[in-house]
Amino acid sequence: MTSEPADLASRAAETHVVVIGGGIGGLIAARECAKVGMRVTVLDAADAVGGAIRxxxxxxxxxxxxxxxxxxxGGHVRALLAELGLTGRIxxxxxGGAWVAGLPGGDAAPLPVGGILGIPANPFQEDVRRVIGWSGAWRAYLDRVRPPLTIGHNHSLGRLVSARMGVKVRDRLVAPVTTGVYSAAPEDVDVDIAAPGLNAALTSVGSLSGAVQRLRDENAGRAAKAPGAAxxxxxGGMTVLVDALVADLTGLGAEVRTSTRVTEVARHEQGWQVTARIAGDADAAPAEDAPADSVSPDAASEDAEDVVLSADAVIVAVDESTARHLLSTAVPALAATAAAxxxxxxxxxxxxxxxxxxxxxxxxxxxxxxxxxxxxxxxxxxxxxxxxxxxxxxxxxxxxxxxxxxxxxxxxxxxxxxxxxxxxxxxxxxxxxxxxxxxxxxxxxxxxxQSQPASIIGSRERRAAARAAVQTEPGLAAVGAWLAGTGLAQVIPDATTEADRLRRALLWD
Ligand SMILES: Cc1cc2nc3c(=O)[nH]c(=O)nc-3n(C[C@H](O)[C@H](O)[C@H](O)COP(=O)(O)OP(=O)(O)OC[C@H]3O[C@@H](n4cnc5c(N)ncnc54)[C@H](O)[C@@H]3O)c2cc1C
The missing domain is CATH 3.90.660.20 (Protoporphyrinogen oxidase, mitochondrial; domain 2)
Incomplete structure (x- = not known):
């Protein structure tokens, strides 16, 4: 259907979007909707928005x-900062670089330079040898002389590294990085997601260390772009970004309410009904013009009160277990997989x-x-x-x-x-x-x-299934790290895309 600009503007103004969760995912999605003139209300359970940015x-x-x-x-975060006038604050x-601690004898050493996810290109490099010792370096060197195809294609980063280069490389070089960056053991990390191209390079070069070197040579600076590196x-801190987003949202006419925990999301006529509990000590008592259909005292607590909002669309931007819980009735397909x-x-x-x-x-x-x-x-x-x-x-x-x-x-x-x-x-x-x-x-x-990292084995399929289930429901979107993968560079572009999908469906379809 084609619409005149004036029709679109009035349709946008008549569309109320409730965003549940004011972490970076929710704020970005809210802004995308507010930008086109939609009426937007952000609700966050905490006493400040920002979520993991605090x-x-x-x-x-x-x-x-x-x-x-x-x-x-990807340049996504920089582009956002530029839009908000924050380039000068980057x-x-x-x-200096980081160190690895917990080596035998309680020793610590600088993390070697030049690897990918801790996997060295040269096991005899002095800083690598300092961490894994001579025996570890010789064992790692066997990788160069072993036939590449005996173990086939290995998804598990930990298994791949220990099979090719030994457990000292896995435990002292790779595990500190995966645990520190992804909060995950190397065994659980999917090498194809964490280090795309590494398996293919291994097959063509013949060794894992050679594959690391190949990737670094082929795509100068690529290793430096691995998660946690560049x-x-x-x-002033990342909260400067949150403050700027809130100021922008407020300028666009959106309402941002803290200390308001959503307890229920239900289908209602053509749209949705969102029930939330406002914490007793919140100074966010509903204003007279707040989009609340009814406000009733909460029976369980003298101070808290429940508020019910009507919405044409809902964007769920909370952690995975809360999202699955809130959507359990509206999106039964989500119940097919448990929260990670x-x-x-x-x-x-x-x-x-x-x-x-x-x-x-x-x-x-x-x-x-x-x-x-x-x-x-x-x-x-x-x-x-x-x-x-x-x-x-x-x-x-x-x-x-x-x-x-x-x-x-x-x-x-x-x-x-x-x-x-x-x-x-x-x-x-x-x-x-x-x-x-x-x-x-x-x-x-x-x-x-912390959301399960995107690089965990099986995570991609789980996220795709959850997203597909949400997208079958008209007027519903879900954003955040549990769907996009951990990190601002993942959550921000994903929330932008998902909010765009929703607003197109609401305004054009
Ligand atoms: C300690 C830590 C350090 C990190 N460091 C970095 C880093 O340096 N760089 C980087 O790129 N990434 C980092 N990350 C990851 C990154 O911060 C997250 O991936 C991202 O901020 C997640 O955003 P989100 O919007 O998905 O979720 P969150 O930030 O978790 O936001 C979810 C929001 O939902 C609200 N909420 C929950 N339940 C309800 C409810 N029922 N009703 C209403 N609101 C509710 C919460 O209060 C919260 O504000 C870090 C993460 C952690 C935990």
């Missing part, structure tokens, strides 16, 4: 508590008055050999980002992460003080310097449910 304040120093950077691949991390940040295991992780951020860290003893941070330490990884933020160093004003900011796939965070049952104490002890061990409690100025703790 701030920590330590003794007046404001830093990122969650996502702290974005992958440059910053690069320091060149990243940028924002002066989502690692629960905690990040404890420490502000330290510790001059012994001025020399950045472990570069920009540390990844650990799984099982060697309680912490999974550490970021020395004030060594990695110039703006954090300036904000800390002579002190240091260190982030310690706990928890990974199949392993709950060691801090999860601790009080805030005990979690800070454990993080300080781990920081001391990982940075190789004594950090007594007197060095601790302030701490901040944040809990996250």
């Amino acid at each position: 701030r920590a304040e330590l003794d007046g120093v404001v830093v990122d508590a969650g996502a702290e950077s974005f992958a440059t691949r 910053v690069a991390p320091a060149a 990243v940028e940040g924002l002066d 295991d989502a690692p629960e992780i905690e990040i404890v951020t420490l502000l330290l008055d510790a001059p012994e860290l001025d020399a950045a003893p472990r570069g920009t941070g540390v990844l650990t050999v799984p099982g060697s330490h309680t912490a999974k990884a550490l970021t020395h933020s004030s060594a990695k980002w110039g703006w954090v160093r300036d904000a800390a004003n002579g002190r240091h900011v260190v982030r310690v992460s706990f928890g990974a796939q199949g392993e709950s965070a060691a801090t999860s049952t601790l009080s805030d003080d005990d979690a800070a104490g454990l993080a300080l002890a781990e920081a001391s061990a990982l940075l190789g310097v004594d950090l007594p409690s007197a060095r601790l100025v302030a701490s901040h703790r944040s809990r996250f449910v």
Whole structure:
């Protein structure tokens, strides 16, 4: 059907879209709808939007508590930042590089340069040998003389690496990267998604290390574009992006409501009915002109109240288990597959008055050999980002992460003080310097449910099935990391595309 521009404008203005979840996926999708004049309401359960992008304040120093950077691949995040006038705030991390800790004897060493996902192109390279030792290097070298096709095509990164180059390469070089970047064991990572082209190069070159070298030569800089490698940040933190999106949305007439947890999504006549509970202490009491059809006191709590919104379309932008729960009636096909295991992780951020860290003893941070330490990884933020160093004003900011796939965070049952104490002890061990409690100025703790990474074996099929099920329902879309893959570089373009699909269907079909 063709429509006149005036028809489209009035149709857009009459279309109410409710976006459930104000993480980056929800905010992007909301903006795409608001841009064409639709009436948009964003509801988020937390007391601030941003989801995994959130701030920590330590003794007046404001830093990122969650996502702290974005992958440059694809150019999508940069393009968004340019649209929002934030290009001037883009910053690069320091060149220092990270270390790997938990080597035999409690040793630590710089992460070797020049590999792909930790797989070295040359096992005898000095920095590689420092991590895997002579015996590991000779075992890895067997890869060069083994026939390439005896093991066939291997999807599991861990199995491929251990078969070709031995367990020392897998455990000390690859596992710290996959655990630190994807929160996943190498065994579970699909090599074709995490390192596209590597298997094909192995078949034609004849060895895995040769394949790594081939990929790097063929596509100069490609390894540097692997997840976690080529990243940028924002002066002031990634929450600057969230603030800019909220300001833009508000300017476009959208309403953004926090402390409002959606409890039910149901089909209603031609559209949808969204039920949400507004937290008691929220200052977000419904305004008189709010698009609420009814507001009733909640029986269970004197302070909380339920609100029911009517919508022509709904965009679900929450984590996977919440999305499946909310859509269980409207999209029964979603129930065919269970939610993937989502690692629960905690990040404890420490502000330290510790001059012994001025020399950045472990570069920009540390990844650990799984099982060697309680912490999974550490970021020395004030060594990695110039703006954090300036904000800390002579002190240091260190982030310690706990928890990974199949392993709950060691801090999860601790009080805030005990979690800070454990993080300080781990920081001391990982940075190789004594950090007594007197060095601790302030701490901040944040809990996250991390979506299953897109590179987990079987993830692609699961995501495609979920998306197909959602897309069969008119006026419904779902966005976010559980469908797009983890990371802003994945979530942002995916949410843009999915919101575009929805608005086209609403306005043109
Ligand atoms: C600790 C950590 C560090 C990371 N670091 C980086 C990084 O440096 N670079 C990078 O690119 N990526 C990073 N990531 C990944 C990236 O942050 C995420 O992939 C992305 O932010 C996810 O966005 P999302 O919109 O899918 O979900 P989320 O950010 O999780 O947002 C979901 C939102 O839904 C809301 N919600 C949940 N249930 C309800 C409900 N019932 N009703 C209403 N609202 C609800 C939540 O409050 C939340 O705001 C990191 C992730 C974590 C956890």
